[in-house]
Amino acid sequence: MKRVLVLASVGALAAFAASAIAGEQCISCADPAATYRCAVEQPSEKLKLGGSIEQEMCAKVLAKKGAHQKCQAVPTTDDGKCEGAERVVTVTDYQRAISANGESTYEEGAFEVARRNVHDTWLCVTSMFKDC
Secondary structure (H helix, E strand, C coil), X not given: CHHHHHHHHHHHHHHHHXXXXXXXXXXXEECCCEEEEEEEECXXXXXXXXXXXXXXXXXXXXXXXXXCCEEEECCCCCCCCCCCEEEEXXXXXXXXXXXXXXXXXXXXXXXXXXXXXXXXXXXXXXXXXCCC
């Protein structure tokens, strides 16, 4: 019974992690040259970012963080892969990248905070209070 509970919690955690990160974007940067596999952390379950918005976010954040002159989305290879370092960016990273003073105005909503608290509590209970 204990093993079933552990397997169920691991499966739920994997599903949660997969839903929190969107698909990868292939981003190529110049001066200095680099290629990245970039994923955007979704701000909430209800609001999903996608496509060109993710490309824009990745390009701006990676250009700023990596001190590149310019970054842009590029198509993946024929087999659908992008060769490069893996990076994850957030809405907060994007706000800092486009603001003049590097500050973020993003605040999590009450629903998102409550969802994370319930999730953390669930992990605590399913670990028999070892991960609290």
